[in-house]
Amino acid sequence: MKITFASGKGGTGKTTISTNLTSYLASMGENVVLADLDVEEPNSALFIKSTLKKTEISNKMIPKWEEADCTLCGKCAEVCNFNAIVAMPKEILVFPELCHSCYACSELCPTNSLPMTPSRIGEIKEFKADGFSLIEGRLDLGQEMAVPLIAQTIEYADKNFSDSIKILDAPPGTSCPVIEASRGSDFVILITESTPFGLNDLTLAVETMKVLKQKFGVIINRYGIGNNGVEEYCRDENIPIITKVQNDKEVAKLYSKGELIYPKIEHFKNSLDDIVKFIGGLK
């Protein structure tokens, strides 16, 4: 079982809920692993006391220009859909940050002057926490391609934790990184807040999930602020509301100290129970 926590809008509580839920499931004896896929700014590890077990280097494949046989025909730059290659009068320039590793330039080069070679983009770390493991993908500074590292982090979890319930903490937004973090999951939980901003971005996230033909439900976080637009929308669209997490300053205080919420706040724990029950129903 693999469940992705995504949102559309940033700051709605993906990490807060996924870290707490994972710890809560582990405390009930479930075999569970958490994967932090917000590789541009992973922060789940801040909220979980853990020790580093293992670090793997993450690479992506990029073309490397070999001058010897190149005729400077410019085919490589022409076929690159991502503007990662520029054909200059006397040389071919490759911009690795822009490369999507599609191999088009390399395969279509008449003189095989662009062999693909591995290039480091970040790290995958495995941490051991109390009763569960945390996998974290972290892009190196200056790297722009989150998708390959997200895919590799999921692959790492699949390979090393094949029997575990996998909780995936996705990045915000609705673009490629979120799609990569969502498309292989059994279910996606969209976390939103009951404000016009929350509703706007939830709508975009829902449209994305529909395109992916992905099953999904909604959690309304910080319930009690804003208006009832999100609830009306979910009712009209027949989207299940899994739980409503009460807006509570004490939750924010614990969060700001990097502490887990559910051991200290009863209503938050009750919301986790709603989620556990919902997930149980999916099996």
Place this chain on the structure above:
Amino acid sequence: MKIVFTAKGDNWDSQMDPRFGRMERLVTYDEATQTLQTASNSETESMEHGAGLQTAQKVLDLNPDVIITGNGAGQKALAILQRSNVKMYVGAGDMTIKEAYEAFKADKLRTQF
């Protein structure tokens, strides 16, 4: 001397575009023939990444001696531009093309490189 301006319009009174990679139009003035030519750069609007690279290449294809712009080019575009002999002047983002040309002639613009 051939000068490329990053611009929002087609004539001397048009506003400069302070952006390099995503400039709306390339305006080229050839001092030898005293002619003004323009080209659209609107295809960069839909590019998520790499607009600066494509624009830099397009500019170099015109073989200019000087580029006049506002904020200057980004790192990747610079990597390309610096492989040519072109000189880049910045700080003309709020001017019209005419004002930018006059400021350049009066040596009032900074060079980016």
